Amino acid sequence: MLATHCLPCHGSNGAAPIRLDTPEAVERHRLLAAALVEDGTMPPSIAGGRVRSRALPSEDRLRLAALLRSATPPAVPSPHPAPEERDAANLAATLATTLAPQHAWTMPASGGARVRTFVIPSDARPTDGAAQGAGETLRVRGVRFADPGSLARSPIRMVSIAADPRRSMRRLDAADGEPGIDAMGNIGSVPSGALGALSRTSVRFELPPGFHLEVPPGDIVVETTCEPIGRRAAVLPRIAWIPATATDTRAVRAIALPVRGLAVDAGSCQTQELRHRMAEDADIVAVIVKGGAFLRTAAIAAGEAALVEVPDFRMAFNEPWCLTEPVRIGRGAELVARLGFDNTADNPQQPSSPPRDVVAGLPPYGEDAIVIVLYAVAE
């Protein structure tokens, strides 16, 4: 059970902060692990709806918790490499490049979440050396962390990726004096996340077969949401493309539903409803929700169909959500996102005591929230 349900994240190349792959490690953490398994925090699965759930059936949950609580630590079987790891090994051979900023930015030891955005030059070089030339648009099925194990001791919680073919963010980057920019990674009307997103609970983002993302030559902009980890720590996102194949013919685009002018008074709650009317028939493939400490609930629907429901949003467990099946939405139908904000003392993520007024802007002084919907025009 540990191998199947925990080690993908708590194993040698996992992104979680502790390892559970030796009897000694299990012994050290087993009571906390039992408590977190019992209350459903682990394995993390904060979203419901048409998305894959990691939640354990209740009998497995109780059995695993009981095993962890028992005095004898379970012997941990050496896990077969997860398909993801095997793929990663294969991909390492085919991928020509890992994208990374040239220099790391340093996250303070404490003081609230921060957003830091990096510009990475990329000429969309070919991944297989044949199909595409440098300077051409690259087709990818998705994106992955080049080295998920390095996230275990990193402040990075989520990265969202966008293309900047005009290289316009560079100027900001150059002006800022430090590596990275203190800004959301949106480029004009292109939302950050248009090329997918990654997090510690989703170290690989892959579109369903048949779909691809288009990466034009130019710069790649990588927005990182970071949380302090109690010591100063380097922030250096390293990502790699997952190449598309010839049959992944449908290009995926992004729609952004941003919260505008957020203002949540101290001690109050608020629901924001965001709407977008579709201009054409489309198949929705993924949903990305971005928010900080004050975002507590999210519900995204396409017309009548509920896509993703997050009843207890946690920045630490946020991830991009690929739908289990693409969902068709007709022209004229509406995408609706309802985001609930809580700026009371009851919010378990509340950073201030007593709560303070929250206004739009970057953390740690403000909050912005945005929903990004990835879709392909219906065939």
Ligand code: HEC
């Ligand atoms: C999809 C990835 C993922 C899976 C699967 C997963 N975890 Fe975790 N786990 C995490 C992350 C990420 C954190 C860190 C959360 C944070 O920073 O708030 C964590 C934290 C923990 C912690 C607390 C560590 C600490 O000291 O804060 C324990 C204990 C734990 N997990 C146990 C488990 C057990 C037991 C399982 C299997 C039943 C499991 N996890 C499955 C990602 C995962």
